[in-house]
Amino acid sequence: MPDDRKVTLRVGFADQLRDIEVQLPAGEPKPWDARSELQVIGKPHPRVEAPLKVSGAAKYTHDIVPTNALWAAVLRSPHPCAVVEAIDVEPARAQPGVSAALALVKPGERVIFAGQDVAAVAAKTPEQAEAALRAIAVTYKPEPFVVDTAAAMQDGAPQVHRGKVQERSTEGDEPGAGGSAGQRGNVRTTPSMKKGDAHKGLRMAKVSHEATYTTQVHTHSALETHSIVVQWDGPKQATVWCSTQGIFSVRDEFAEVFELKPADVRVHTDFLGGGFGAKFGASAPGSRMGFIAGELARKAGAPVRLLLDRKEEHLCTGNRPDSRQRVKLGAGADGKLTAIHVQAHGTAGIGTGAGVGRNAFGIYSRCPNILVESHDVFTHGGPATAMRAPGHPQGAFALELALDELAAKLKLDPLDLRLQHDEHPVRRHQFELGRKQFGWDAGRKQAAALRTRQTRVRRGFGVAASIWGDFGRGKAVVATVSVARDGSVEVKNGLQDIGGGITTVVAQVVAEVLQRPVEAVRVRLGDSELGPSVGSGGSVTTASVTPAVRAAAEAVKTQLTALAAKQLGRKPEELTWSEGQVRAGTKAIAWAELCKKIEGEAVVATGTRPDTYGAYPVKFMGGSSYQIAGVQFAEVRVDTWTGVVAVERVLAIHDCGKVMNPLTARSQVQGGVILGTSYALTEQRIMDRVRGVMLNPNLESYKIAGVRDVPREIDVVFTPVDTGANNTGAIGIGEPSTIPTAAAIACAVHDALGVAVRDLPLTPDRVLAALGAVPTRGAS
Amino acid sequence: MSDRAGITRRGLFRGIGTAGLIAGCKPGERPPTTTEEHGDAAGPGHGEAAFGPGPAPVSFTLNGEARTLEVAPHVTLLAALREQLRFTGTKVVCDRGACGACTVLIDGVARNSCMTLAHDVAGATVATVEGLASGGKLSVLQQAFIRHDALQCGFCTSGMLMSCQGLLERSRGQQLAREDVEAAIAGNLCRCGTYPNVVAAVLDAAKGSA
Numbered sequence: 001m002p003d004d005r006k007v008t009l010r011v012g013f014a015d016q017l018r019d020i021e022v023q024l025p026a027g028e029p030k031p032w033d034a035r036s037e038l039q040v041i042g043k044p045h046p047r048v049e050a051p052l053k054v055s056g057a058a059k060y061t062h063d064i065v066p067t068n069a070l071w072a073a074v075l076r077s078p079h080p081c082a083v084v085e086a087i088d089v090e091p092a093r094a095q096p097g098v099s100a101a102l103a104l105v106k107p108g109e110r111v112i113f114a115g116q117d118v119a120a121v122a123a124k125t126p127e128q129a130e131a132a133l134r135a136i137a138v139t140y141k142p143e144p145f146v147v148d149t150a151a152a153m154q155d156g157a158p159q160v161h162r163g164k165v166q167e168r169s170t171e172g173d174e175p176g177a178g179g180s181a182g183q184r185g186n187v188r189t190t191p192s193m194k195k196g197d198a199h200k201g202l203r204m205a206k207v208s209h210e211a212t213y214t215t216q217v218h219t220h221s222a223l224e225t226h227s228i229v230v231q232w233d234g235p236k237q238a239t240v241w242c243s244t245q246g247i248f249s250v251r252d253e254f255a256e257v258f259e260l261k262p263a264d265v266r267v268h269t270d271f272l273g274g275g276f277g278a279k280f281g282a283s284a285p286g287s288r289m290g291f292i293a294g295e296l297a298r299k300a301g302a303p304v305r306l307l308l309d310r311k312e313e314h315l316c317t318g319n320r321p322d323s324r325q326r327v328k329l330g331a332g333a334d335g336k337l338t339a340i341h342v343q344a345h346g347t348a349g350i351g352t353g354a355g356v357g358r359n360a361f362g363i364y365s366r367c368p369n370i371l372v373e374s375h376d377v378f379t380h381g382g383p384a385t386a387m388r389a390p391g392h393p394q395g396a397f398a399l400e401l402a403l404d405e406l407a408a409k410l411k412l413d414p415l416d417l418r419l420q421h422d423e424h425p426v427r428r429h430q431f432e433l434g435r436k437q438f439g440w441d442a443g444r445k446q447a448a449a450l451r452t453r454q455t456r457v458r459r460g461f462g463v464a465a466s467i468w469g470d471f472g473r474g475k476a477v478v479a480t481v482s483v484a485r486d487g488s489v490e491v492k493n494g495l496q497d498i499g500g501g502i503t504t505v506v507a508q509v510v511a512e513v514l515q516r517p518v519e520a521v522r523v524r525l526g527d528s529e530l531g532p533s534v535g536s537g538g539s540v541t542t543a544s545v546t547p548a549v550r551a552a553a554e555a556v557k558t559q560l561t562a563l564a565a566k567q568l569g570r571k572p573e574e575l576t577w578s579e580g581q582v583r584a585g586t587k588a589i590a591w592a593e594l595c596k597k598i599e600g601e602a603v604v605a606t607g608t609r610p611d612t613y614g615a616y617p618v619k620f621m622g623g624s625s626y627q628i629a630g631v632q633f634a635e636v637r638v639d640t641w642t643g644v645v646a647v648e649r650v651l652a653i654h655d656c657g658k659v660m661n662p663l664t665a666r667s668q669v670q671g672g673v674i675l676g677t678s679y680a681l682t683e684q685r686i687m688d689r690v691r692g693v694m695l696n697p698n699l700e701s702y703k704i705a706g707v708r709d710v711p712r713e714i715d716v717v718f719t720p721v722d723t724g725a726n727n728t729g730a731i732g733i734g735e736p737s738t739i740p741t742a743a744a745i746a747c748a749v750h751d752a753l754g755v756a757v758r759d760l761p762l763t764p765d766r767v768l769a770a771l772g773a774v775p776t777r778g779a780s
Numbered sequence: 781m782s783d784r785a786g787i788t789r790r791g792l793f794r795g796i797g798t799a800g801l802i803a804g805c806k807p808g809e810r811p812p813t814t815t816e817e818h819g820d821a822a823g824p825g826h827g828e829a830a831f832g833p834g835p836a837p838v839s840f841t842l843n844g845e846a847r848t849l850e851v852a853p854h855v856t857l858l859a860a861l862r863e864q865l866r867f868t869g870t871k872v873v874c875d876r877g878a879c880g881a882c883t884v885l886i887d888g889v890a891r892n893s894c895m896t897l898a899h900d901v902a903g904a905t906v907a908t909v910e911g912l913a914s915g916g917k918l919s920v921l922q923q924a925f926i927r928h929d930a931l932q933c934g935f936c937t938s939g940m941l942m943s944c945q946g947l948l949e950r951s952r953g954q955q956l957a958r959e960d961v962e963a964a965i966a967g968n969l970c971r972c973g974t975y976p977n978v979v980a981a982v983l984d985a986a987k988g989s990a
Contacts, residue, residue: 050926051918053934054941056869056909063868127854223873223881223935223971273871273935274971310874499933499972667929671973699969700878707962707975714976 010034011616013426013655013721022724025610029554032658032729034722040512041728044663048504048523049271049497058271061227061243066303069229070099070122072296073129074287075136076312077111077118080380080692081145081158084109084118084138091135092121097128099300101136102292110143112160112350113380114693115315117287122296122304145380147687149322149347152186152379160186160350160378167352168285171246171535172277172386175471176622177355186378187345188352193361193372198328201339201369205330209406213327213398215742215760217347217685218320220387221704224273225313226284230254230293231303237264238294242282245275246535247496251528253282254290267528269496276675277386278318280535284308285351285385286316314697318385319685321346321354321376325398329406337367337421342398344374351383352376357391359739360399362467362621364421380692386537388672389468389735393679393742397760400464400743404750414747415440415463424618426629426719427465430653433717434463438633438651447751458638459648462747466630466739469620470657470723470731472543474611478531479545481510481552482604483560487595489514490522491552495533495545497525500734501664502541508661509546509728513553514560515579516591531606539628539732542660544609546728551607559603564589567597614724626723630654630736632673634711634744638752640771643764645749647677647711654737655719658729662718669716669737676741678705681761831899840901842867843911851898858882858893861908869909869938873969880968883939884908890946890964909938912945921945924985925978932972940968944982956986 004026008019010033017034024030032038052058085108089101104117111118119136123129144158151157165188167178181189202208222243228250229241238260242250247267255262272279282290289306297304308317323346330339340361346354355374374391407414419431434440443461450458480492491510497503507521514521524530534544557577564582565572567589574584581588612625620627633651638644650673659665682703686695696702722729742760749767750756757770768774832853839848842865851860858875861867861884870893873881877895884893885907912919921944924930931937947956947964961982965975 046926046929047931050929050931051922053931053937054909054918054922054925055913056867056938058934059868060871060935062872063862065863065866221971223871223879223933223969225873271934274933276971307872310876499931501932663929667932667972667974667977670976671932674973674975675971698876698878699874700876704969704971706967706969707965707979710973710975 009614009722009724011614011722011724013719014429016425020614020616020724022614024613028610029551029727031724031727033724038512040508040518041660042658042662045504045508045518045661047501047664048507048518060224060271060273061229061241061269062224062307064229064241065305066229066231069303069305070124070300071126071129072120072122072293072304072306073126073133074117074292074312075119075133076315077114077116079111079140079142080114080147081143082111082140083143084111085141086139087119088137089119091137092132095128095132095135097124098132099123099302100296101132102295102299104288104292113286113382115286115312115382117292120292120296122300145692147379147381147692148689149324149345149377149379152347152377153345155185157186160380165352170280170386170537171249172280172390172537173353174390174538177391178353188376188378190355190374190376194370196369198339198341198369198371202328202330202341205338206333207406207409208328208330209402209409210328211402211405211758213325213401213758215323215394215397216683217322218387218679218683219314219685219702220276220278220318221313221699221702222274222276222278225308225310226279226289226317227307228282228289228293229303229305230297232297236260239266239268240282241268243272243279244269244496245272245279245498245537246281247494247526247528248532249280249535250282250290254294257282257291258294268526270526272496272498275498275536276388277390277537280537284317286318286382287312310699311697314702315694316382318383318387320387321348321384323354323356323394323398325356327398327402329402331406331410335410335412335417335420337364339369340364340367342372345377346394347377347379347381348384349379349381351385353384353386353390355391356395356398357389358467358621359392359395363465364418365423366421381687388675389739392466392735392739393676396464396466396740396743397746400740401746401750401756401758404462404747405756413444418463418465422465424627424629426617426655426721427631430629430631430719431463434631434633434651434653437717440633443635444751451754456639456641458640458752460636460638460748460750460752461633462744462751463631463633464740464743464747466736468539468628468732468736468739469623470543470612470626470628470725471538471540472612472726472731473534473540474609476532476534477545477548478606478608479548479552480531480604480606481549481556482602483514483556483595483598484602485595485598487592488522489516489520490524491549492524492530493533493545493549494528494530495525495541496536498536500536500541500668501661502545504664505542505546505660506549509549510553513550513557515577539735542730543726543732546660546730547609547726548607550727551609552605553607555605555607556603559605560594563597564594567594609726612725616723626725626731628655628731628736629719630740632740632744634748636745636748636752638749638767643767645681645762645767647745649713650711650741650744651715651717652737653717653719654733655721656733657721657723657725657731659718659720660728660730665718665733666716668733670714672734672737673714673741674705674710676738677710677745679760680742680745681705682709684761838899838902840903841905843907849898853897853899855898856894857884857896857898857901860898861893867908867910871935871938873935880943881936881939883942883968885942885946888946888949890943907942909941912941920988921948921982921985924981924988928977928981928984930974930977930981932974936968936970940965940970940978943968944978947982948986951986956983958983
């Protein structure tokens with residue numbers, strides 16, 4: 001192995017490119033940079049697994065039925081808070097078809113949200129399992145509860161927790177977020193983000209703006225519900241199929257719960273029907289699914305399938321917390337910000353993680369005084385968990401809309417105000433690009449004209465920014481690449497493809513290195529026995545996995561080059577690779593011939609990824625990794641008679657380092673925009689304050705956007721950036737693409753109406769209330 | 781059953797409820813409100829054999845092949861397809877007609893299989909996603925979905941495809957507009973955000989197959 005070495009990389013973006021020196025660890029291939037000429041990477045390629053998905057052949061956890069498998073069902077607390085006085089699961093055992101029953105609470109224990117695990121059964125059919133649940137006798141003593149965030153903050157509100165709260169974080173959470181700085185009543189303070197003196201900055205301001213912004217609880221609503229299938233292969237060995245974003249998080253939790261060696265738990269996730277942050281570990285955030293399925297299977301002596309239904313999915317598998325954000329902005333007469341102060345409260349139910357992200361602190365960083373204070377407010381609701389860019393969409397909404405309201409007072413163009421305060425060169429470039437491409441200046445003028453004329457239908461233009469970090473993980477992935485004597489190429493890793501397209505990208509990386517057609521690369525993922533990997537959360541997958549895959553493919557290539565050199569009687573460094581053959585001057589050996597010369601069955605190599613070694617041009621706050629840039633522009637149409645908001649166009653300009661596959665990357669950004677639109681306009685968990693239960697745990701009254709609710713046009717533009725962060729140059733895109741959408745839409749509505757609607761979702765009644773057409777309803 | 785395709789799970793439940801009510805009445809005490817429910821109520825006295833609560837045979841054509849199943853009257857077509865026949869391409873998402881993930885074609889019409897009882901398709905032709913390809917070759921629509929990247933996680937894809945297939949079969953040879961596709965998939969929810977690509981794929985396929 002050669003020693004560490006220095007290489008010169010061409011990094012940057014657009015016309016801002018420069019050479020930097022990077023220290024590479026031993027054995028690390030030279031990173032692809034702005035000078036690299038790549039044949040497959042960066043070219044659109046259809047998903048290699050798509051034929052299975054369009055023909056119904058792809059097997060999801062819902063579709064796995066081991067021989068003699070039983071159905072599990074879980075009895076859930078109907079009470080938001082109650083002490084269990086007595087529980088008897090014996091009557092369930094006597095019901096037809098039932099093989100096992102399990103109490104999940106003991107007498108004297110308290111349940112603290114409606115939907116919490118109480119008992120479980122396994123039976124031959126789902127109907128028998130449901131019927132058996134009804135035979136379980138539970139006596140509850142209901143206790144006072146609170147499900148409303150504002151009410152929970154008041155003195156004397158029922159206490160949700162009676163001790164210090166354990167924070168639960170997953171691979172879906174943003175690194176460095178969270179932590180506790182004290183707890184009083186139901187309010188737990190998380191460490192604040194602070195620079196300068198925001199209070200002083202506000203006092204110095206010539207123009208200021210202060211208002212409260214609220215956002216709703218948003219559920220992940222992945223189409224495949226949380227599901228796990230457990231089969232014991234021996235007293236200390238199990239096979240688990242799980243709809244998960246993190247195969248190894250399932251393995252490790254299952255092993256811990258049942259005191260097994262992780263290597264004796266095999267986890268499969270060939271395909272999963274979405275996750276959005278809620279699917280890590282063997283359990284759901286609010287249900288001990290791994291234990292339930294494993295214990296029922298053990299007791300019954302048969303495999304058990306535990307597939308949640310849609311109602312359970314809403315109640316106990318996580319959600320995005322709500323927020324109530326008091327935003328104070330100060331500026332000088334010249335429009336320079338003197339202070340940003342955000343005080344945020346939100347409920348993650350019985351859980352933690354209601355912070356509002358880094359938007360207010362990290363984006364408009366030329367403001368000298370910033371203070372962001374976040375608080376978790378405990379309520380008797382199902383626990384929140386990381387959801388696609390945890391905290392950020394709610395933080396972006398409040399900050400960006402407040403900036404627009406301040407800009408109006410300053411008589412400044414909101415885009416100019418942003419450009420004055422954002423230091424990130426890529427984001428500044430994106431703002432300028434969008435101004436031209438979106439027709440910003442003309443559009444804003446047109447919107448102003450319609451406002452002046454008081455037309456029934458208005459148009460509005462808004463813009464917002466996103467901030468995320470390159471959290472690509474080093475030393476976490478071991479990928480294996482092999483080339484067999486018959487010329488076939490295979491790559492293996494215990495990763496799951498959540499739908500972002502990583503299977504195809506992995507094939508592309510191997511195809512690029514070995515100069516084989518993408519279709520000729522067999523990709524095997526979705527099995528814990530295929531080598532360590534990362535969870536698909538925090539936008540880390542592509543940045544963590546592709547460098548390890550490339551390292552493995554390069555190692556195989558080195559071995560094949562040596563073999564070719566021997567065959568051609570040349571030195572390895574004299575050889576060049578081109579499609580289908582390895583050449584030295586006039587002598588060449590074809591791929592098939594070369595592979596036949598392999599001694600033994602195959603050439604095999606593993607690859608890993610070192611820690612991130614470069615970060616150009618801007619570091620993510622508080623870390624050494626690259627800060628991912630993105631901006632989105634939105635145009636809305638608002639009917640001032642009905643209050644209905646329609647999103648006409650969104651222009652999403654994003655950076656994800658070196659784009660691996662523009663086809664799938666574009667889809668992912670489009671998906672982020674659509675999720676953000678749905679959050680902005682229709683989705684909302686509604687709690688019954690009197691009974692303490694969710695009123696819309698379904699998909700007809702919990703409204704996720706359909707085809708007619710999404711923007712009429714979504715344009716996706718990538719800003720290619722070479723960061724020198726890792727050997728493929730890939731960084732993440734999943735989270736950044738959904739951060740600014742709701743904020744940009746809300747800003748556009750403000751532009752259309754001349755007044756802000758400060759509460760999400762932007763429902764017709766709120767639009768009409770903002771216009772003074774109907775009385776204001778309190779934000780829930 | 782003359783109007784089989786018009787019977788829904790809800791409709792049949794209503795019918796069963798009526799039949800139960802009738803059974804609980806003495807002869808001659810039939811409530812007058814039941815007359816309009818005759819079409820839905822497969823109860824005795826209407827020239828049809830009673831069945832249930834245990835399994836009873838039902839025959840239909842699935843993807844071109846004749847099938848006979850022993851299935852209890854309360855079992856949905858969705859459950860019969862997935863759990864009994866192991867045709868798992870059709871997905872369960874909401875199980876109450878709100879999301880379209882379980883869409884199949886019944887006599888050429890896109891329907892939610894979660895809102896259809898297995899016995900409702902007696903004698904009918906049922907098509908699922910597994911039947912779209914023929915002779916190992918993907919259909920024009922399936923290929924267009926792949927080309928336009930009209931799928932991400934893939935969980936809504938089967939239902940989307942069947943709604944779109946229904947549209948293509950009805951409109952064969954005619955020009956399709958974006959609004960036609962939007963109407964066809966208005967009942968199909970996707971959480972990954974593939975809608976624009978689905979619309980593009982169907983318009984492309986319509987051109988190709990017209």
